[in-house]
Amino acid sequence: MTGNQQDNEPKHKRDLTRRKVVVAGAGAAVAVGGGAALATGAFAGEKSGTAASASASASSSSSAEACYRLTSETTEGPYYIDADKLRRDITEDKEGIPLVLHLKVIDSETCKPIRNAAVDIWHCDALGIYSGYEAMSSGGGGGVPSDAPSDGATPSGTPTGEPPSGAPSGGTGGSIHQEPTDDERYLRGTWRTDKHGKVTFKTIFPGWYQGRCVHIHTKVHVNGEWTDAGYEGGNTCHTGQFFFSEESVLASAEVEPYSTSTTTRTTLTEDTIYDQSGTTGGLLKLKYDKKHIAKGVVGSLTMGVDPDAENDNTTL
Known part of the structure; x- marks a missing residue:
C-alpha cells in the first residue's frame, strides 16, 4: 500500500497482517576483523575508543534535542526481503571495516521517542554484493541493480535526467522488487527500539x-506486535536510506577489501537518490580515526517519522 493510498483510507482499514519477521537462531552472527572489539563493546557496555566518544556525545545532546523534520522518504530498492532475521549483529562472516550504527526514532510532530518500533536495515557488502541477490548484484563491475541508472553510463559531474527506477525528483519514490535468488542473509537484520526510541546495529x-553512492537501506514499522515469532502487522511509517560522507568513503577505499573493487564509484553529490539535505536526507553523523578508519566507524542518526503514515515505497 502506498502513502497516497493510505491517506484516503481510515486507519482501522490498514493491513495489519502484511509483515512478519522470523527470529534468527542463536549464534547467527559473529564479530569480524581487527575492529571487532570496538563493535562488540556497543552491546556489552564496554566503552572504548570511538564508541565511547559517540556514547558520550549522544548522552550530552539528548536532553537538548530539538524537534526534527520528517526524515526523507526514498526508494525501497529491489533487494528488500520482508521475512528477515531479528538481530542486532548482522555481520555474519563478511569482511570489512566494523561499523556500529546508533539510530533513534522519534515522532516528528511531538518529538517523543517511539518505543518498540521494528527497524530494518540492509546493505551490500564491501564489494557491492547483496545477500539474497548475489547473482543479480554488481560487485566488481558486473550487472547493474534496478535502483541504479539503466544506461550503465559512468557518472560524471552533476547528474541529469530522471532518477533511477522511476523515482521522482527529490529522491522519493519506489522501485520494482526482485525475488531473492539465493538463501544468503548476511548484512540484513531487524531490531526493536527501546523506551528512548533507540536501537543499535553492528555491521x-x-x-x-x-x-x-555508498548507502544503507532502512524501514521503520510501528503499531504492530512483538511475538515469539518476531514482529507482526502494523504499518511501515518510514522507508529511507543512510548515506556516508565523501571523506569517509575515500578513506574506506584505501582499505582491503574495498581497495580491490574495480567498480566506478558514484559520489554523494552525483547520487540521484540522496536529496542533498544532510541529516534530514539520511546523512549519517560519523566518528572514526581519520588516519586509521580500519579500526572502526560509529554512525548515528535520528529519524523523524509520522507513525500514522504508510510509506512502503514499493511500487513505481
Whole structure:
C-alpha cells in the first residue's frame, strides 16, 4: 500500500497482517576483523575508543534535542526481503571495516521517542554484493541493480535526467522488487527500539556498486506486535536510506577489501537518490580515526517519522 493510498483510507482499514519477521537462531552472527572489539563493546557496555566518544556525545545532546523534520522518504530498492532475521549483529562472516550504527526514532510532530518500533536495515557488502541477490548484484563491475541508472553510463559531474527506477525528483519514490535468488542473509537484520526510541546495529561499512553512492537501506514499522515469532502487522511509517560522507568513503577505499573493487564509484553529490539535505536526507553523523578508519566507524542518526503514515515505497 502506498502513502497516497493510505491517506484516503481510515486507519482501522490498514493491513495489519502484511509483515512478519522470523527470529534468527542463536549464534547467527559473529564479530569480524581487527575492529571487532570496538563493535562488540556497543552491546556489552564496554566503552572504548570511538564508541565511547559517540556514547558520550549522544548522552550530552539528548536532553537538548530539538524537534526534527520528517526524515526523507526514498526508494525501497529491489533487494528488500520482508521475512528477515531479528538481530542486532548482522555481520555474519563478511569482511570489512566494523561499523556500529546508533539510530533513534522519534515522532516528528511531538518529538517523543517511539518505543518498540521494528527497524530494518540492509546493505551490500564491501564489494557491492547483496545477500539474497548475489547473482543479480554488481560487485566488481558486473550487472547493474534496478535502483541504479539503466544506461550503465559512468557518472560524471552533476547528474541529469530522471532518477533511477522511476523515482521522482527529490529522491522519493519506489522501485520494482526482485525475488531473492539465493538463501544468503548476511548484512540484513531487524531490531526493536527501546523506551528512548533507540536501537543499535553492528555491521560493516558498505561498499559501492555501479550508479549508486555508498548507502544503507532502512524501514521503520510501528503499531504492530512483538511475538515469539518476531514482529507482526502494523504499518511501515518510514522507508529511507543512510548515506556516508565523501571523506569517509575515500578513506574506506584505501582499505582491503574495498581497495580491490574495480567498480566506478558514484559520489554523494552525483547520487540521484540522496536529496542533498544532510541529516534530514539520511546523512549519517560519523566518528572514526581519520588516519586509521580500519579500526572502526560509529554512525548515528535520528529519524523523524509520522507513525500514522504508510510509506512502503514499493511500487513505481
